[in-house]
Amino acid sequence: MxxxxxxxxxxxxxxxxxxxxxxxxxxxxxxxxxxxxxxxxxxxxxxxxxxxxxxxxxxxxxxxxxxxxxxxxxxxxxxxxxxxGSRALRIDVLGLRSAQAVVLHDYWRSHPEVDLDVVTLRADDPRVAVAAVEAGDVDASFRTVTDPAVLPPDVCMMHAFDSPLELLVGPGHPLASARELRPSQLRKHRIWVPGIAAGSEWAEFYDQLVTHFDLRIDAAGPHFGDEVLLDALADSSDVATLVGARDRYLWPEDHDLRRIPLVNPTLAYPLSLILPRTNPHPGLRGIITHLGNLPRPHGAVWRPSWSATP
The missing domain is CATH 1.10.10.10 (Winged helix-like DNA-binding domain superfamily/Winged helix DNA-binding domain)
Structure with a gap:
C-alpha cells in the first residue's frame, strides 16, 4: 500500500x-x-x-x-x-479556532523557531485521543478524561488552563446590552449548543452546568458549523449560545453579535493536556511552561466536579 x-x-x-x-x-x-x-x-x-x-x-x-x-x-x-533530528511537535486540538489553538498560536508567535504541527483528530470520545497519544500518533492532546483512573499507565493528564465562558447573542436579544452577566440571569433564556456529543467531556460539563445553575441548554439538531450558528444568532431575538473567552469567531459586521462575560461566579471550562508519562517530546517543556504562565480567572469561579484545579 x-x-x-x-x-x-x-x-x-x-x-x-x-x-x-x-x-x-x-x-x-x-x-x-x-x-x-x-x-x-x-x-x-x-x-x-x-x-x-x-x-x-x-x-x-x-x-x-x-x-x-x-x-x-x-x-x-x-x-x-x-x-x-526529530519530527515536529504534534499536538491535537479540538478545532483551529478553539482556545487551545489560539494559545498554541500565541506561544509559537513568541517562539517561531519551534517546529509545531497542530492537528485535529475529529473525535468526540477522549479515549480516541488517549489512544493516539499512547500510540505516538500525536505527542499531546488537549482533551479531558473525566475519570483519570481509566487512563493507561503510560499516559498522564495535567490541567492546562481554564477557559472562561461568555454569552454570545445577536443585537435583538434582551440581554444584548449587558456589559457582564451573572449565571443566574441566564435562567429561562434559551441557550442553544447544537451537536453536544454523548460521552464527550463537554456533554458532562453541560450536564453539571444545567444542574447547578438551573439553565436551559438546548442541544437539539446537528451542528452545521459555526457560520450557520452565528447566522441564527444574528437573526434571533431569543437564542443565545456559550463560547470560550479565547475561542476565535468571525462574523459579518452587520451581524452585530455581542460577547458578554459571565461573572460571580465565572463559569470556567477546565482544559487538560494528555501526554506520555515518560519520554515526552522535548518541545512540550516550553508549551507546559507557557500554559502555567497564563492568567487565571479572578474572583469566584465555578468548575465541574471532575476538574482537578483548586
Whole structure:
C-alpha cells in the first residue's frame, strides 16, 4: 500500500480539503486526488464525500482513518529513527479556532523557531485521543478524561488552563446590552449548543452546568458549523449560545453579535493536556511552561466536579 497515498488521505481528512492537503504536502491538488482515487480502487470503497466546504470522510473513510494515521505515524517514526533530528511537535486540538489553538498560536508567535504541527483528530470520545497519544500518533492532546483512573499507565493528564465562558447573542436579544452577566440571569433564556456529543467531556460539563445553575441548554439538531450558528444568532431575538473567552469567531459586521462575560461566579471550562508519562517530546517543556504562565480567572469561579484545579 502506497504510504504517500495514505498520508494524502490522512491530511485531507484532517484538513477537510484536497487543496489544503496538497499545499501542506507540497504537491498539486491533482496529485492528491489521484493518490486517493488509487487508494479507493485498492480498498474498493469510497473514502470521501464532497460537501459545499470541501470533503468529509465517508463511514468507510472514518473507519479507515485511525488505521491509516497509525501506519503513517509508524513510517514517520521509522524514518526519524535513522535521520538526524526529530519530527515536529504534534499536538491535537479540538478545532483551529478553539482556545487551545489560539494559545498554541500565541506561544509559537513568541517562539517561531519551534517546529509545531497542530492537528485535529475529529473525535468526540477522549479515549480516541488517549489512544493516539499512547500510540505516538500525536505527542499531546488537549482533551479531558473525566475519570483519570481509566487512563493507561503510560499516559498522564495535567490541567492546562481554564477557559472562561461568555454569552454570545445577536443585537435583538434582551440581554444584548449587558456589559457582564451573572449565571443566574441566564435562567429561562434559551441557550442553544447544537451537536453536544454523548460521552464527550463537554456533554458532562453541560450536564453539571444545567444542574447547578438551573439553565436551559438546548442541544437539539446537528451542528452545521459555526457560520450557520452565528447566522441564527444574528437573526434571533431569543437564542443565545456559550463560547470560550479565547475561542476565535468571525462574523459579518452587520451581524452585530455581542460577547458578554459571565461573572460571580465565572463559569470556567477546565482544559487538560494528555501526554506520555515518560519520554515526552522535548518541545512540550516550553508549551507546559507557557500554559502555567497564563492568567487565571479572578474572583469566584465555578468548575465541574471532575476538574482537578483548586
Amino acid at each position: 502506497d504510504t504517500e497515498a495514505l498520508r494524502s488521505f490522512v491530511r485531507a481528512a484532517e484538513l477537510g480539503q484536497f487543496q489544503h492537503a496538497a499545499d501542506e504536502l507540497g504537491v498539486t491538488q491533482q496529485a492528491v486526488s489521484k493518490r486517493i482515487a488509487a487508494l479507493e480502487r485498492e480498498l474498493q470503497v469510497r473514502l470521501f464525500t464532497r460537501t459545499p466546504r470541501g470533503v468529509e470522510p465517508t463511514l468507510d473513510g472514518q473507519a479507515f482513518l485511525p488505521h491509516a494515521r497509525s501506519i503513517v505515524a509508524s513510517v514517520e517514526r521509522a524514518v526519524t529513527a535513522v535521520r538526524p
